Amino acid sequence: xxxxxxxxxxxxxxxxxxxxxxxxxSSSVPPYLFWYVQYPxxxxxxxxxxxxxxxxxxxxxxxxxxxxxxxxxxxLTKPSAHMSDAAEYFCAVTLGTxxxxxxxxxxxxQLKVEL
Amino acid sequence: DVKVTQxxxxxxxxxxxxxxxECVQDMDHENMFWYRQDPGLGLRLIYFSYDVKMxxxxxxxxxxxxxxxxxxxxSLILESASTNQTSMYLCASSFRAHLSNQPQHFxxxxxxxxx
Numbered sequence: 001x002x003x004x005x006x007x008x009x010x011x012x013x014x015x016x017x018x019x020x021x022x023x024x025x026s027s028s029v030p031p032y033l034f035w036y037v038q039y040p041x042x043x044x045x046x047x048x049x050x051x052x053x054x055x056x057x058x059x060x061x062x063x064x065x066x067x068x069x070x071x072x073x074x075x076l077t078k079p080s081a082h083m084s085d086a087a088e089y090f091c092a093v094t095l096g097t098x099x100x101x102x103x104x105x106x107x108x109x110q111l112k113v114e115l
Numbered sequence: 116d117v118k119v120t121q122x123x124x125x126x127x128x129x130x131x132x133x134x135x136x137e138c139v140q141d142m143d144h145e146n147m148f149w150y151r152q153d154p155g156l157g158l159r160l161i162y163f164s165y166d167v168k169m170x171x172x173x174x175x176x177x178x179x180x181x182x183x184x185x186x187x188x189x190s191l192i193l194e195s196a197s198t199n200q201t202s203m204y205l206c207a208s209s210f211r212a213h214l215s216n217q218p219q220h221f222x223x224x225x226x227x228x229x230x
Contacts, residue, residue: 009155032216043119043205043221044158051216090157094215101146101209102173103219107157 002027002093006106014114019078021109023065023091026072033074034092034103035065044090050074061085086113117142119222121206127228134193136225138206145211147189148219149173149181152203164189196229203227 007022025031032051036044048059055067065076074091088110092103122137140147146165150158150173160173162181170181178200182190189208193200203226207219 034218036221041124041223043223044207044219045221046218049216049218101211101215101217101219102160102163105158107155 002031002095002104004091004093004104004106006089006091006109008109009107010110010112012112012114013081015083016080019063019076019081019085019111021076021089021091021111023074023076023106024072025074025091025093027093027095029095031093031095033065033067034094035059035063035074035076036090036092037061038088038090038108040087047076047089081111081113083113083115086111117144117208117220119206119208119220121204121222121225123225124223125226125228127230128193128196129230130195130197132193132196134196134227134229136191136193136204136206136227138189138191138208138222139187140189140208140220141187142208142210142220143186144208144220145186146209146219147183148207148209149179149189149191150205150207151175152205152224158205161191198229201227201229 003026005024034049035047048057050067058064091106118141148163149161164183180192205224206222209219
């Protein structure tokens with residue numbers, strides 16, 4: 001079985017500061033990992049995904065994430081926060097083999113960006 | 116772009132009513148999913164379907180059923196609505212059954228209130 005832990009249900013940063021949202025996974029086989037963003041009153045939008053090619057993955061809106069097998073982590077970063085980044089972010093994992101396309105989601109991190 | 120459309124953004128029903136939530140995708144996707152989203156709990160999978168007339172239980176199927184008569188449409192049914200089913204419901208789809216490395220595409224959600 002796979003699981004995801006997102007550390008910090010709420011993160012607050014200043015505009016222009018580094019954004020770091022943490023995600024640790026547990027999986028018995030090599031996983032595929034995803035980050036999604038949810039703006040208020042909307043569904044989830046894919047930010048980026050790791051599918052065993054490059055360990056550093058670049059996504060939309062200037063976000064990137066690095067897969068670290070030794071740390072079982074897939075943290076999301078952005079060098080400079082913008083007000084429009086305020087949203088809820090979800091990390092998700094699925095099994096690399098035999099798992100179909102079922103995703104297991106973390107509980108989410110609400111990002112607040114302050115002036 | 117993939118379009119996943121949920122029939123209602125907001126819905127108010129009474130306890131004991133039979134409630135139907137509809138979801139349609141326009142990209143010939145094989146997989147479709149229903150989640151519920153609650154604060155602090157993230158997204159939890161209710162049911163999913165790999166093909167027409169096929170369904171599989173997710174993590175929290177109790178009190179729900181689904182129907183997939185056509186490939187593009189996946190319906191969630193609350194047989195006898197209860198107040199603990201008040202939640203945000205999200206529908207998602209993905210391209211090919213049993214491929215783990217593809218993202219899911221989400222609708223904008225239906226916020227359901229059971230009075």
